[in-house]
Amino acid sequence: MSKWPDDDVILYDGVCIFCSRWVRFVAARDTAKRFRFTPVQSEYGARLARTFEIDPEDPDTNAVLHGGEVFMKSDAALTVLSQLRGWNWVRALFAVPKPLRDFVYSLVAHNRYRIFGKYDACFVPDAELRARVLE
Template sequence: MASDEAKNRSAAGAAHCIVLFDGVCSFCNGWVQFLIKRDQRDVFRFAALQSDFAQSLLAAHGVESGEMNSVVAVEGTKLFDKSGAVLHIFKRLGGMWKLLFIFSVVPRPVRDAVYLWIARRRYQWFGKYDSCMLPTDSMKRKFID
């Protein structure tokens, strides 16, 4: 998929926050399940980082393939990564979850260091799938690509 097409699909879903996640990571898949269950306002759409769509969307935002290896949030023209992505997602989730956005007062280098420490160990702690998760029929509309 060309990066122009990724931009168009992203623009078409501008009302949605697109969450890119590591499709083979058990922890990341659990995070997606957590968000789907709590997304009462239908804010989120999901795509595995390994998908052509995700790679095109990242390229459209000037991010090299393989540079991102866990969660990324894209909303409109803005891309959020590492701890910034997690905080943005909680903010958009709404309800009591948006209170976690208070952690944005912690300096980004500190937040990102904690995020990267967990991200580097996620396969060891939670495991890894051989392939990306396949959404159930009821979840398919939440996934791109």
């Protein structure tokens, strides 16, 4: 894959309550406002999803573009967390074998609507967060 023109973009499921809370969690701790966000339900998000072979109708992972590369599943979550001030300790979790990390990630992702619930429509962020959303 050639380099994507945007960087530090988090692709997430905008109707997933857990995923939307993840976005708010990251935004609140990203004091440098480095990361931007795009729901898979948006035109831009769906285009990203298809590019990374994620089904926009049934996304099974979030993804993050960082350093011109795409990271998915546990790599995406750990990459994002490791960039947040005070969270660089999570880099140690990369030592956990990827198949194990991704198994746990996939277990939660597969059951996220049942466990955490689902919005009827893509969640609408407040004005400050909205400025960081790509659609």
